[in-house]
Amino acid sequence: MKKVLFATTALVATAGVAAADVTFGGYGRFGVYYDEGAANETTIESRFRLVVTATAESDNGLSFGAQIRYQANEHADGYSTRTAGFNTPRFWVSTGPFTVSVGQTLGALEFMPGAYAGSIGLTGLGYHNVLYTYGGADAYSSGSSGRQGVDVLYASGNWGVHLSYSPDQTTQNTGLTDTNERIAGYVSYTMANYTFAIGGQSSDAAGDTDAVVTAAGTWGNLEATLMYADNGANDDAYGVGATYQVGSATYISGYVTQNNDPAVDDTYAGIGFQHRLGGGTFLEGGVVDAAGTTKADLGLRFSF
Template sequence: MKKILFATTALVATAGVASAEIAITGSAEIGILGGDGLSAIAGAYGNNTQFHTDIDVNFSMSGTADNGLTFGASVDLDENGAFSNTTQGGETYFIASGPFKLSMGDTDGAFDAALTEIGIGGSIDDAHTTHAGYNGNSGLDGTYDGQIATASYSASGFTGYLSVEIDDTGTGDAVYGLGFKYAANMAGLDLSVGLGYQTTDTNGGAAGGDIDIWGISLATTFSNGLQAILNYSDRDAAGVSTTYTGIGLGYSMNALTIGVNYGEFDTAGATTNGYGLAVNYDLGGGLVAQFGYGAEDLAGPGGTSDQWSMGLAMSF
């Protein structure tokens, strides 16, 4: 059935424009999960053990103009609000020429694009990365409707990013972002350094709406399968500063991957932290056995919570 689907897709793609391509990819998950505690991560399961299923289909389209300009779009059918012009929901678009690229839609802003997340490995419901000590490096992305325009330039291991997210209501200032990433191999060591900054005023110049964030990440991969990632960021909202420090460690050997991460937020001396664990075994052919665990310690009445999951992740 899948071969017939791809053959039909290719035929439709080539019938209109010879240089156009359409690809269909997908993923699915089955397993079991649970949690314990009072916070949001455990509350999502009602503190009860239950089955988990999920499926995702992605359509990607690309083409090349007569002058060599490349262009494309993709849509994730697992996202809500797809094809919406007001609330972003899984569709992205791009135009590229040589080292220059412009992406719009459900894409990363400059801060997120430049920094590397500390999560290593996977779990069927992201149990290892949804604890309160995890920072996905989203920065100020999603401050408004999530429609982002990001321009990038890449050359010799260096990539620079500029991004904008606009308030469609006209109330707040746009979110402006600037980011830089450099990746290189030094004596067998893969090294990636990222630096990002974003700023906005959600009150459009009125007092109390200023938000700024800057962050840095360092990621290394050793020849023996070890991996280490460090994150640090400082967010200032209306004069209140929140710092974040996170670390991720991983090890891969043959089909086995193990990843652990820990992160901590500090706001005026009040801390929130959490840690996660992922264990993956690649069964081949796009099938991976996954176990995930996450736990957190909240500042305030939320107390401690944890969540876990185990199952199979499929990619097509």
């Protein structure tokens, strides 16, 4: 992420602030997307994401920050209307190993170590490797209002802790009526080449995820993660995701998962590659068997 420092005399107008700056970063991607059985099986895929981060540090060492994202995609795909625009902001203050974040909720289960193990392709191809129920736990949204709440994070040594809370959203976001209240958290521990994490959630909705467990290890060029989720009334899911470095700049990733939700009871499997071209540029692609439907993508991505 490249840093843009504005004139601190103009930017820092509040007495007692030691330093402040604004950074811009993000990525762009473009390529082709294939969805077997769709009205248009092969379509153009694109996304531009701009992340704006403003930070300041007080004289006593407290770090303050705020972040907002702008995201624009191709006209439409199989998942959403893909309208362009800014999401709602997130604010935080940090001291030592603690960070308290308010505004758009990050979501503890979304940020668990190993939650996205084995992700493939240019687009993620539906992210069937992620076992907690999408919509059944708080998750940071890049292109919409998201859920408003509070996150508390702690990272020190081998330990990591993340707690998140989102109240009834009826009065939190204009136009959103959601009376569901969620409290979630995870604890992780890293020991040598292994990382273990266990998370849970208390929610008013029967279909929300109740618990998630991940166990990851690295052996030379191979990183693999075992995953399990208890998705409440939607039953459970389990699987494995892995990434293997096959060359100095080439990585192969894949996963196999089983979702026991009676509505979608099936096995999902995917494999993909990433070739790093240097300078923050990548060639990426993958293919997924999504409950009997083949999906694939191929394209280029660059970070800035």
